[in-house]
Amino acid sequence: MTPGRATAPVRRITAGVAAFLRQLSLFDPPDPPVPTAPARTQAAPAAKVTLGLPRSAFAHLCVGPYAHIEVAVRPRLHESWRVTWLRRREALRLEIPALLAEAPQECQAALLEWALLASQRKHKDAVRRARRLELETTIRDHLRGGAQAQSGGAMTPAAKRRAARDGRKLARLRPQGECHDLDSVLSAVNARYFGGTLQARISWAARLGGLSTHTIAQDAEGRPYHLLTISRGYDCPEVTPEILGGVVYHECLHIAIPPRREGGRRVVHGGDFRKREREYDHYRVWREWHREGLPRALRRMMRGRG
Numbered sequence: 001m002t003p004g005r006a007t008a009p010v011r012r013i014t015a016g017v018a019a020f021l022r023q024l025s026l027f028d029p030p031d032p033p034v035p036t037a038p039a040r041t042q043a044a045p046a047a048k049v050t051l052g053l054p055r056s057a058f059a060h061l062c063v064g065p066y067a068h069i070e071v072a073v074r075p076r077l078h079e080s081w082r083v084t085w086l087r088r089r090e091a092l093r094l095e096i097p098a099l100l101a102e103a104p105q106e107c108q109a110a111l112l113e114w115a116l117l118a119s120q121r122k123h124k125d126a127v128r129r130a131r132r133l134e135l136e137t138t139i140r141d142h143l144r145g146g147a148q149a150q151s152g153g154a155m156t157p158a159a160k161r162r163a164a165r166d167g168r169k170l171a172r173l174r175p176q177g178e179c180h181d182l183d184s185v186l187s188a189v190n191a192r193y194f195g196g197t198l199q200a201r202i203s204w205a206a207r208l209g210g211l212s213t214h215t216i217a218q219d220a221e222g223r224p225y226h227l228l229t230i231s232r233g234y235d236c237p238e239v240t241p242e243i244l245g246g247v248v249y250h251e252c253l254h255i256a257i258p259p260r261r262e263g264g265r266r267v268v269h270g271g272d273f274r275k276r277e278r279e280y281d282h283y284r285v286w287r288e289w290h291r292e293g294l295p296r297a298l299r300r301m302m303r304g305r306g
């Protein structure tokens with residue numbers, strides 16, 4: 001999966017000259033419109049597009065830093081794609097599902113950049129990892145959109161399975177707990193702090209040990225929605241509406257202040273987040289219970305269950 005170390009200097013220079021000449025060739029299309037892609041130090045054989053992929057689909061992008069990428073359509077792939085390093089040919093083989101062969105240029109460029117990033121050794125570099133995730137999101141969006149369009153609005157088997165799963169998840173949401181109704185707390189928090197503008201669903205965590213989280217889930221039609229999950233430790237008689245409102249407000253803030261990248265780092269609870277968090281009317285009461293009461297309540301519940 002990972003390319004070998006740089007070849008001997010001489011070989012590299014030869015390959016570099018070859019790549020340069022190839023780029024000068026009148027028969028080659030111009031460079032891809034992705035100048036930000038990391039340049040490779042090592043040039044390689046010209047791009048090859050295999051398995052009946054129309055040459056126009058990807059070939060014009062497989063130049064410059066992508067010249068050593070071969071794109072192959074794999075009928076057995078549906079929702080995934082992969083890259084392998086072909087040591088003997090010093091090329092990368094990018095295997096994609098048929099749907100992506102027809103993808104718009106933006107998505108194809110994302111695939112090629114992804115293949116380069118995924119094949120490099122510096123996986124652990126946060127900037128690269130962030131960029132890779134971004135590219136994966138773009139590609140996945142096209143896969144989903146393309147699957148729907150191709151089937152004329154009808155769903156592919158994979159999409160059907162996913163929709164059923166998402167539908168089941170939606171049906172399992174449980175806002176009404178033993179002691180507290182999260183829907184009414186969410187409405188109150190939404191009205192008080194967000195002018196009632198937040199669109200979200202809320203549920204007690206499925207597992208007793210489950211944490212309070214904000215995620216983006218999908219309904220059975222594939223429409224995304226904000227899902228707030230609250231730790232079941234809060235569902236006990238000693239928890240007042242002020243305390244419960246604190247954790248609901250915290251999770252709501254994740255919608256209002258989404259995570260962002262700063263120098264490749266994912267910032268979830270940044271300074272602005274913490275400042276807004278303290279604007280909660282019962283901030284100290286909530287924090288204190290969160291710190292001391294919650295672990296105690298969870299221990300008690302675990303014991304009660306056992």
Ligand SMILES: [Zn+2]
Binds near residue numbers: 250254269
């Ligand atoms: Zn948080």
